[in-house]
Amino acid sequence: MSQSLQSQLAALAGQDVGRIAFDEPLSQHSSWRIGGAAWLLLEPEGREQVARVQRFVREQRIPLVVIGRGTNLLFDDAGVHGVVMKIGEQMGDIRISGQKIIAGGGAWVPQLARLSMRAGLTGLEHTIGIPGTLGGLVMMNGGSQRKGIGENVTRVSIVDAEGATCRLSREDCAFSYRHSALQETGSIVVEVELCCPKGELAKVRSEMISDLRTRRRKFPRKQPNCGSVFLSTAEMHASVGPPGKIIEDAGLKGMRIGQAEVSQQHANFIVNLGGASSADVLTLIRHVRQKVRERIGFELDCEVCYVSPDGMLLPAHIKADKQLQQ
Ligand SMILES: Cc1cc2nc3c(=O)[nH]c(=O)nc-3n(C[C@H](O)[C@H](O)[C@H](O)COP(=O)(O)OP(=O)(O)OC[C@H]3O[C@@H](n4cnc5c(N)ncnc54)[C@H](O)[C@@H]3O)c2cc1C
Known part of the structure; x- marks a missing residue:
């Protein structure tokens, strides 16, 4: 981290911006339990603090990522080289x-x-x-x-x-x-x-209980995951079926890269077996897309977003393709 960024972050942290933590592991703020450290993580307590942070990072040109519970995000192993603002409890x-x-x-x-x-x-x-x-x-x-x-x-x-x-x-x-x-x-x-x-x-x-029962039966519960990895649109259901079935039919259930695995329980989930890296997940996403493309000629797009170290968010499959070109 450059000295000027270090002093900018210290200046921001010294203001009335809510809870602060330097070098905070993002794996603790991600349901996948993946990700390096955020240089500064802030948890504001109200909209005035949110606005103060937004104005500061804009004026100082510091990368900002806004998160909630991190249940739809894949943080990079290198973390976020800037500010992560968590809008939480x-x-x-x-x-x-x-x-x-x-x-x-x-x-x-x-x-x-x-x-x-x-x-x-x-x-x-x-x-x-x-x-x-x-x-x-x-x-x-x-x-x-x-x-x-x-x-x-x-x-x-x-x-x-x-x-x-x-x-x-x-x-x-x-x-x-x-x-x-x-x-x-x-x-x-x-x-x-x-x-x-x-x-x-x-x-x-009774509708809520039934929904929760179905989820408990169908979705992996014990291994960290990010819910459905690939988008499932109505048009897709009508033409080729839901992503879980497409991936399962391609024989990819249980496919593993490093510590990331296509869930044995539901093929539209990728689970962290313990210590998976963002690179493991991205490589697995790329393999799944490639196999499905070869088999039925359909492009699976991701619902899950990848967060880059410079604070950019993009659908994870776009990063997975870029990773190959790098
Ligand atoms: C087991 C499991 C089951 C799931 N089931 C479903 C499901 O049935 N349907 C579904 O839609 N999703 C599902 N998800 C995905 C996820 O829970 C949802 O997308 C959820 O709404 C994301 O909320 P979050 O607080 O975790 O957002 P994050 O993952 O932290 O962020 C998601 C996006 O929202 C932005 N964001 C978050 N908070 C704010 C804010 N206050 N202001 C501006 N931007 C913000 C982030 O920048 C990012 O772009 C599931 C996930 C898991 C792990």
């Missing part, structure tokens, strides 16, 4: 009034789903088993059973790339399958307003 308040839910960007999604159920609301059943934050979910328009959180979003409060706070409508977010317009703008989600209609508590509860 410090910004995870959830308030419910009638059909309206207002929650912080760091709200824990399973808790949000549970509280909405207890308040007699429906609409968030499909999110009960998603182990991320609301900010991450909104950013990705995540969900399950062909649904996305965007369907229930009415307003999103963000800190924009210049450090200003603004409110966006659902239309502004332009939600589509596992995508929102927020991904292109460098916005940080600090608060989300959702509207959920009144539901039948017993029915909502």
